[in-house]
Amino acid sequence: MKQIIYFTLTILLVSCSSEFLEKDPYGQLTQEQISKEENLESLIVGAYSILNGQIDNASNAFNSPASNWSFGDVVSDDAYKGGGGTGDQNNIHQMEIFSTNPSLIDIERKWKALYEGVRRTNIAIGILNETEDISSDLKQQRLAEMKFLRGHFYFELKKIYNRIPFLDENATSLTDFKVSNTELSNEQVWGKIETDFNDAYAILPATQSQKGRPTKYAAMAYLAKVYLFQGKWDQVLTSTEDVMLNGGYSLMDNFEHVFLPENDNSPEIVFSVQQSINDGNPSNYNGSIGDRLLAPGGPRYSAYGFLRPTQNLVNAYKTNSAGLPSMDNSELTMSDNVDPRIDFTLGRPGIPYKDLGILYQADWARDLATYGPYGPKKRIVSANSPHHLTVWPYVSALNYYIIRYADVLLWRAEALIHTDDIEGARTIINNIRKRARDGNKVMTLDGSSTAANYFIEEYPAFADANEAMTALRMERRLEFAHEGHRFFDLVRWGIAEQVINTYVAAEKEIRPYLNGVNFINGKHEYFPIPQSQVDLGGTDEGGNPLITQNTGY
Template sequence: MMKFKAYIAKIMVVSTIVISSTSCSNDYLEEVTYGEVSPDEMTKPANVERAIISAYSVLNGQFDGASNAYNSPASNWSFGDVVSDDAYKGGGGTGDQNNIHQMEIFNTLPTTIDVERKWMALYEGVKRVNEAMRLLAASENFDTNLKAQRKAELQFLRGHFYFELKKIYNHIPYIDETAETVNDYAKSNTEFTSEELWGKIEADFQAAYNVLPVTQEDAGRPTKIAAKAYLAKTYLFQEKWQMAFDATTEVVNSNYGLMDDFQELFLPENDNNKEIIFAVQHSINDGQPSNYNGSIGDRLLAPGGPFYSQYGFHRPSQNLVNAYKVTANGLPANSNENLKETDLVDPRIDITIGRPGVPYKDLGVLYEANWARDLATYGEFSPKKRIVSANSSFHLEVWPYVSALNYYILRYGEVLLWRAEAAVEIGQLEVARTLINQIRNRAKNTAYVKTLDGSANAANYSIELYNSVWSNQEQAREAVRMESRLELALEGHRFFNLVRWKKADEIISKYLEVEKTRRTHLSNASFIEGKNEYWPIPQAYIDGVDAGLVTQNNGY
């Protein structure tokens, strides 16, 4: 069978099914047409497969011929990191992608381009899933057993797209495969309660779990364990702690596990390793125009300097850098005092963040503060964990400067963190400690970043396990949450975790109070509790449906 990444590329280059629909005067709801297949050909198995692949292809946030998938990134670097205490927008000052700057200072509007394009990308995914389901059901010659599996894959994908919509916008329209026309997608966002929406998302993942195989020949397709893991995440977001804990049991007993080396986890040559449960499959130089199958949503994140383009977005915050400071016993110091060169630090800091005086990747040079495009505004640090070495064949040296590193939607290390979190909430504190120690032990035994000559560690690295019994639930909860931050930093999860922990207002307000003294671009930032936990419903969607059909989110 053709490799899955190449198959996506081939389908997107040759043709995809054109979505059948009635005309609609509202441009915002009209379909994006990529190619045409005559109506009598649409339900042939090969063309149904193309429709299914078309649904997969929008996972990376690229859904049209534009090059601004960075406004709808699969990695959520802007939606999950820049609006948290982990990162600044970066780039060439506040006027560069000012829309993201407005998000960063919590002045987001229903007309913000990112608000609209993220919504459009996710609903494009929903639409493609629904139409592929309809074609699959109507295909008389599709292999019966494979048909059930492909439907389960589509249910998994739809669960993912709706999960993203729910955590970003909260109150959303829900449309399933019974939709036949564009007008069927112009629905109320209050038809279903929050609990009912979560129930529909759960149902898709459960249905996928019931049918999906344990392994897939194509690495980019979801497995039974992937569906169970996503079901656990869905429970977690609803605080269904026992159900979340139980759901992770099957994952930890599966063939998935932690990679031995934290740094090697993020090398594109190790894509789809044993820790990766489900990922957006990226590729470059595969024939796709403009390399849109690469990490197109992250193309502004290149750190600058002598090896990379000068976009310079997604800059780690001083607060995040300080979070990696550890005490003499190798545990998190929980100090927001600026890190000094002599301080002891968690070794993950120099795998996650580019710091002056520390070697950057395998380039044979020290990272320098002047790599930063706007050093005065955004400081001296850069992203590093998910940046591919400029020496790698998986890095594209020309526009659009993307890479073939996959984006990990579900990874085993994160599942361990979920399980630990759920264990704390159901009173199994020692289980939680054991799980967190697995994460920390991997970090402890990772190959540390060395000086250029390889003779010593590049910094004063120190990390130890939690050796004392956990008997205080609140302290255990905070330890798990800190470990989540250190392990998952710059992977697009931080803000959503703060919201579901009901800590967004407290932590972000405290962060801004100090960070405003460090970074003047945040001087007008203010988080409003009860509003800024979610993004507004796009004004273009509200304007495109019948008056009164859509209720705007609180405060917008």
């Protein structure tokens, strides 16, 4: 059984308004009532509850998914939108073909969900600062938790929208809420996010009895990620070293086991969105509601069929005679050698699917002609599992892992390459590959042999930093495919235009709907600011809009 803080959506004090500029009333409770420990705890749990992207008790949290499957995977070279053709959730199709506009529901809802999180944490911090009704130690710990969560929400906003208004708990008057999204420099916004995680690290305990709450070393790991996105390599090394030496984390022996709900809070998971089903919520919205469109079809699942692996991603798992990635994007065949992670990450025709005793078939997928024969697998829970809901909304209790220990390791490897320790980076990359080599493999239905020609080996010495970085980037792709990170990695590496346009040039030959797609450097690295926020943002004393649209939109 999971030992977690359940992120129930019931909240005593906070209204459901979603506009980030709006200041919230405290309902019918007095300040004295608000400060009572039980009410404070409800307020705090309400801040945690927004982590899963659910903002209004509606079933379309897939427009603001915590997993970023649309924002991080579908807009990359790792996934097609899927579903019943380009008109099914056409808003996500527009994102996939880089025709995103500021009025798309996903652009609006993601912004609102993240600022709802900011709003709830700010309210909780403000009330905690004023209360004297709980012990000093508990008060400081809860303040640290709220700063951790606020840091997370702002990190997501920064990487998705870039130019964002920053509001903290000191915003109390209507004037305070009239904030420009260009008032702070890029470095200043990052600095404020760093401050939240540093403050959290200083206070949070090394372990938590309730697994949904962040720890000291989760805060340090997230701080490492903030440094990573800024290219602060020395700080990445310092912070990852702290996590590795003191955090108590480790890789699981088997890659397959990382993505089983019963292992949701294993030593590999640094911080995650806690999800549950059959917990009393009448609609099971505490489950993986943001991912409910990913069900792959077939005889045991609903046929939503979104998040379909690209041929390019499938080809990336091909290995050469040395057991290393072939890197040539040649089409994978059943006789080729493959990295064993492929068949835990995606569904391939003729390969057993989970523990169902059946082979994945191409016709499980909707609109085979548009999106090809492959399906999602990594974040799909076995239909035999009690953690999978067999009725609407077809969600699961599989947590979404915001940071895995494998992340921390590969961040450190990347920083080592940038600081001229190529051999140190190679050791880390090979440790990740050794798990895939030595761990479980998918077996044939009768268990007599492996289901494919699995062959993966360690890298020999790298010739130079460029070769090392190529290997690092490929390892992140293979290890974290369909976990919502790929697009943001391409952007921070500065190679999004090159990679995506090269991908489209080849992929459009088999996926004609990609004809005409073009990634524009200097525009498509970030999503547009929601038009509603530009319109509602107001003007400064000189009549200039406070909320300025991102370049190119």
